[in-house]
Amino acid sequence: MSTPPASAGTGIAASRWRHLPVGALETVRGNLEDALLAGLLALPVTFAAAVLGGLVGEELMEPSGPATTLDLTSRASLAAVAVLAVLGVLARGLVIALRGVLMARALAAAVRAGTPPTEVPAPLQWQHAHERSDRAYRRTAIILLVILGLCFGVVVPAAVQEPFLSGLAIIVAGAAVLGLIALGIPLTGTVLRRRQLALLGPVDGHWTQAHRIIAAGHVLTGDAVAAARAGRPERGHPGSAARRLGKVATAVVGVGATAAYLGFQVVAALAFPDRQRWAGGLPGERADLGPEAERMVDLAVTVCVVGGAVAILALVVGALAGLAERTQEQAALRRALVEGAAPPPYPVLQRYLRRRSAPLLRMVSALVGVMLVVGGTLVVLDGVVDAPSWGSFAGAGQGLREATGLGPGILGLALGVAALEVALASLLEARERRLRDAVVQRWPVRPAPGG
Template sequence: MSSLTDSRWRVHPIGRAATLRRAAAEAMLWGLMGLVGLFAIGFLSGIVAEEVLPESEAATTLDLVTRASLVGDLALGLTGLLALGLLGALEGPLMARALAGAMRRGAPATAVPFPLQWEAARESSARTYRLIAIWLLAILGFCYVIVVFAVFESGLDPTGLAILGGGALLLAVIWAGIPLTGRVFRRWQSRHFEELPRWWTQPHRIIAAGRELTEQDVTAARSRAGLGVALPGAGVRRLVTALVAIITVSAIAWEMAFTLTVGIAYPDATRTASRQLGERADLEPETERLVDLLAMGMGVAGGVALLAVAGIVVCTIILRRLEHRVLRRALAEPATIPPAHALLSRAMAPTSLTILKVLFAVAGAAAALGIALWFVDAVAELPDWDFYAAAGPELRAAGALGPWIVLGALVVFVLGIVVSSVLDARDQGLRDELVQRWPVRPVEEDGAAEDTAETEEPGESEKSQP
């Protein structure tokens, strides 16, 4: 029988559902970043195209696709934000269920759940959805009021009624998620969590937390052994620093070239928040060549920055492999000195590979781009959308590819989530070995308040249940 004094942190397997939820939430976040990136790239590329290829079909095509991509950004952005909130709200119930399952499968009382798992199982996780829903209801509700006045002013018809009904249904669905995540999910979480404090009691949690190795403890142990706190892959880290500097310089160069281009080619441009370029000036041939060179410089700066970003992604993959190799080598030696605290802390925080995060962002942008291509082709012949009548035959033909691009992006998204969850499940074993040997907190919690298990009074564990 294990003694109370043997209590120590353990990273319990949390099951397929919880690992998929974490991977999906991270994928959704980076997919939303991809939507923002698509809008920024389209806007900046449009400016460069207007300078390098003025009044050309390429510039027109880019302008139309950029405008149409707003449809995909808005639709996918709204869906992604709601999905992100729901996935966040599921963290507490799924973690509580996983820990309750581990307890029923015979996990000893001395195997105290790691603070990251314990806090996730105990605290309410509905706040993210509530904040997202409130913001969306405020913005969409204001837009809906404007639409209501516009529909009644133009006269009710089947189309207007459909718009009003669809908008009301959307607002109702968003609002319904607030009690769903705040009450239904909370009761679900409480039902699973209520047994945990009686099994992993406050004394168990206090003793386990007392074994924590702080950064000072690890540094002192390494100093006594004549070791420093240097992390593996020093050369790769220097390369990352250099690539970050290249991105910074490229961004500054792009901004300077853009400012000069606008100042020369658009002297009447406004400087307010809603900046308008105005009419393009008629320039001398020499000045036109200068503007062309500046526009090309903007393109080169953007290309260099993208290459530097790709280099950083490769470097982070190499660093992760080096760090895991060092950790596994340290675990294989019975009497080894603990690795650097920063290395241990990073290994304790579950996260997706950087390459997967980039793929999620690219997939999000690709899905919005596919919707944009389909939208241009769908409205090009409609009289109310005569602006898109300028779309060329190649752009209209590409409209048929739009749904396939969206489908491909969704496939990449799903496969990335599966791969991320599989890697996370595999790394849970490594994190469990590390926390048993060298119990440290993950990097996200550095500097945070101590675990409440160390300070709460007897009887408070039941009060703090969900």
């Protein structure tokens, strides 16, 4: 694929936007951020599936080994999801905090490599190099410190009642976790920010405001792109059918999730009238209902399960539609560059010039999130198998007891898959950057707003 020179001459008037190489560290960081987001989004979906399984086991199945397995697995997944959510949110905040300093480092390396000042970094690259990305970690840390601090305040009185050494270990471990989270605030807000500003010195001196203004002056508006396409046969937006399918899938997700939520609320209102109403409150004792009320509970559980299943299936369909849309857009852009044709539609150019990870790789990240929940749930079950309060564990059968030993292996496998996924996504992005650079040179437009 080749593109004509963006402009003639070497003076400041030749300034144009470029998608400059950002280096391996920033590429991996960006894909790790995307992977963490996809994995975090998979946590509530996985937890919802576990809750639905628990409802099926408790309300629709006769007391048996499978029913007990579903119920216990659903309960144990609460702890796994909670721990993974805290670790994932904290890790993502830290990864985002690195964006500013790593992008500044990449642009400083480009200056040292002799990149002409007329090859101005694209708007998003310039924005990310100058932003206060450390604020992401600070907001995350403050929220977690408030939530975990309240939990710690509840745990301390209980720990005091334990034997001295055990109680002391619990208190020290909790205080150490809170301290480490708090320590990250000055680390990211002072150390990283100071390093970022030091790197930006030569960058700002190399690409002056005049260079950036001239490069921005060549931006194509929607009207300019439409005029360039005038008189050409309109083939429609590439990937439009896949985009419509994705919108339909999103609507179906909303409908299915709403049905599942309403069904769950009906079950709670009928079967657990004495439940504690606040978030995380105990359900209380199961009410003894008459035949008519029990049939209503069964119907509500069925609606809840079917709605949840439909929502999860629609999520998968939406991800596949996004993959098809992305593939068709790339094919259209490559074809237009090679053939010297009119620019693709303005919205297509805008979307493509905003960095996005491949939809298929986001699906892999979501699968990793599911694997982490499964592995974490088995680890939790293995830790409480002999606890007196879990005496009903034996009712789940020997198979579940044996499966608990697989927890650490599943966690290790999930982390290995995540590492391979991030590495593959980074390689694909490095290849795709060349296409994005060719597009922004030929048709410089501002990327679509939003993330």
